Amino acid sequence: MATIAVENYLKHALLLAERSPDGLVPMGELATALEVVPGTATTMVKALADSGLVVHEPRRGLRLTAAGRRVALNVLRKHRLVETFLVNVLKMDWAQVHAEAEQLEHAISDAVLDRLDALLGHPATDPHGDPIPSVEGTLNSAVYATLATCATEVALRVVRVTDQSADFLTFAEAHGLRPGAVVQVVDRNLPAGLVTLRRPRGKPFALSLAAAGRIWVAPAEAG
Amino acid sequence: MATIAVENYLKHALLLAERSPDGLVPMGELATALEVVPGTATTMVKALADSGLVVHEPRRGLRLTAAGRRVALNVLRKHRLVETFLVNVLKMDWAQVHAEAEQLEHAISDAVLDRLDALLGHPATDPHGDPIPSVEGTLNSAVYATLATCATEVALRVVRVTDQSADFLTFAEAHGLRPGAVVQVVDRNLPAGLVTLRRPRGKPFALSLAAAGRIWVAPAEAG
């Protein structure tokens, strides 16, 4: 069985590879994501390469192998199902659950995972709208517009909030910006770096372009 | 925060101390419980003593300090509440849940623990009848008769099954010997080391004295 450290390296490699067109993850990005110094990442990646979980391209970065990706998807599935459980069943604050899931993802067995999945009704996304890898190992990687890039003055539905920091999530929650919520962009002031939003029957409020870029939206459907 | 190893040493020290009149735990017993060689236990116990979690009495054994006992009770509470969750909510087999809880006990936070406790309705015992330490740190250490020592030919209620091995628990389950079940001792043959039991409307069946000693019972109340 993979150690906790190995699981974390693979999980972060997967998340970074998903955001990279060619699947190559630079060492520095991996080190930053894992909060280790670059030399540590190099050492570990070489060990992972020896185990056949990644391919190390010296001075360029790393790529997950099929075996590594399988492990990473399993960990990510645990992480996101645990988050869903903590919010939906234990009624915990969505701003806290990421930190909890970081621990639990390494402690729950596949047997518990399956039961949890059934209890939750096989959800497709976690409370942040992040897609939950299927048990077969597929990951929905659909890309949406964000509040920084979408059309203005039209009704939108929040589909995903791609920031795990408790502060940001608490802010988003306070303004009703969680998956499923309806919102529209009232104004976008690029020089000022500001986006102004309004929720139905709510007051307009502003947030930075950077923050708006972390909130993914789709056209609001009727109903 | 205590490491997983530290939590395990303290938890097993607590379990062994509970079964010892003076609270002194011999090194060898601790090493056996933790499945490490004796030298490892010595090294670790000295480190725990330096942290003020245990008192090491050289060549005699160790004793938990108040601080160590507090940590141990918290871990044990997590273990037993997780077991209860896995059986009561996720409907897992009671023979499997001990192994699962061994991992999860080190991964769940106190915040999750509290939510779980509330979800389960603040249970006093886990699915094996083992008492769950209270949040204040008290542990019900009531001692009962066992099927090896109790009166014969009277109705009894199973209150606790003190064996974590999956094989034994599967056997017990198959014969309906779980906490709450009613049973009586038909015969006890000491030379043969055999106890014969019968459940209401069931066929008599036998088990060894050693096995019978792991099933704790109380007089069955009316109703």
Next chain:
DNA sequence: GGATATATTTTGACAAATCAAAATCAACGC
């Protein structure tokens, strides 16, 4: 195309937890 900046790798060290095997201590029997 050579100097400079940046990313990556190497090297040497360290902490935590473990084992194997030798050394030591305590107790017990006679």
Next chain:
DNA sequence: GCGTTGATTTTGATTTGTCAAAATATATCC
């Protein structure tokens, strides 16, 4: 009281994952 037995401790080594800092390779910029 002295040797033997069994439990415990000591010693030296190993594995995993990490850091600090030096060395090296790559990219970029006039």
